[in-house]
């Protein structure tokens with residue numbers, strides 16, 4: 001299935017030492033408390049400096065603005081310096097992998113490695129090309145690219161990313177999410193294939209088809225949550241609604257989906273009709289914060305919490321708990337990050353935040369999400385890490401996308417085609433090497449109001465199916 005390069009791939013030999021969080025947890029803490037701790041962290045030094053300099057109210061207000069600006073700038077500059085120390089300039093002959101058609105850029109990087117952000121920017125604007133299969137080039141990326149922070153990254157971080165992390169208002173999330181998912185169902189169909197499922201499948205062999213893996217995954221979610229006929233099922237961030245139709249058809253549920261994207265609702269209801277389950281499937285086109293109050297036997301949410309943002313993770317989980325019956329099960333799937341991150345992980349994350357999922361910042365290490373779930377009053381029943389299955393899934397998406405190149409370019413243009421080539425090829429690598437992964441969690445309320453033995457002792461071995 002891999003389009004070249006896999007067998008001869010090269011590895012990065014400068015893995016970070018473990019034993020710390022490399023600042024990630026401090027950032028999460030600040031984001032979570034952005035309306036309380038962050039103002040306090042600005043107020044205290046601003047007041048102290050104003051007092052020390054015998055200034056007045058004008059100086060205090062100026063300090064209040066200057067303190068966060070200086071802090072964010074110092075942080076950005078430090079990260080740039082650290083990344084350049086990890087990826088110093090190095091000689092290389094990149095001509096067997098890439099071509100740089102922009103003469104000025106080609107001259108600048110002649111005979112030496114090029115920062116990946118610089119190359120990607122040039123490739124997307126047709127000033128550079130891959131001369132081998134892009135995925136093969138990505139398997140050999142350390143021979144060609146530097147994973148250091150560039151001025152382009154610093155600009156994005158200071159002008160857009162920081163704002164995206166902080167706001168997460170309903171209006172801002174609606175605008176960002178619709179911009180992504182209402183682009184056109186054909187755009188997504190050209191890589192997701194006929195199932196229109198934008199999450200990982202579960203493979204039993206590396207040769208299996210994407211559709212078989214996605215069907216197995218849908219079935220796994222239904223079994224993990226003990227779905228049965230008549231169950232009220234809520235899927236938050238339901239995408240094109242395939243899980244709703246699958247559960248209604250195969251497990252007899254009454255399934256309700258919630259998504260912000262209008263195009264997804266149209267597509268999903270048409271699919272439910274095709275499958276003969278439109279009377280047991282409904283799709284609500286709304287923000288999760290507006291879901292009408294009601295209790296469900298099963299709640300599922302597959303790779304939507306990332307869009308909720310670190311800032312709102314706890315309130316989202318509390319809302320889910322309120323909507324779940326006491327003995328109900330909550331299947332939560334989310335993209336994970338490794339705690340001892342590497343610079344490539346960060347650079348990939350900045351690419352994803354710029355072009356693929358703007359504002360979707362709540363990918364996190366496992367401990368963050370389990371501690372948030374426990375805080376919200378859930379008990380974690382099971383957890384599986386399916387990153388390698390995601391790598392295989394994305395590899396199928398990549399092959400689909402390349403096979404539909406002419407249609408994509410004719411309708412959406414070169415820029416979008418190339419953007420998704422980079423996203424899919426690079427994400428195969430990132431998921432293969434554990435930079436990013438996917439966690440499948442089953443949660444239930446940690447109360448004594450239901451009997452766990454009746455729920456978790458059954459015919460399957462622990463813990464996949466129960």
Ligand SMILES: C[S@@+](CC[C@H](N)C(=O)[O-])C[C@H]1O[C@@H](n2cnc3c(N)ncnc32)[C@H](O)[C@@H]1O
Pocket residue numbers: 173174177181196197198199236237238239240258259260261264286287288289301302303304307308
């Ligand atoms: C990556 S897709 C996952 C889709 C689907 N669960 C699947 O597995 O194919 C994320 C979904 O979350 C939805 N979403 C993101 N933010 C949302 C919000 N604030 N309220 C409701 N839905 C949201 C998007 O519309 C999209 O359907």
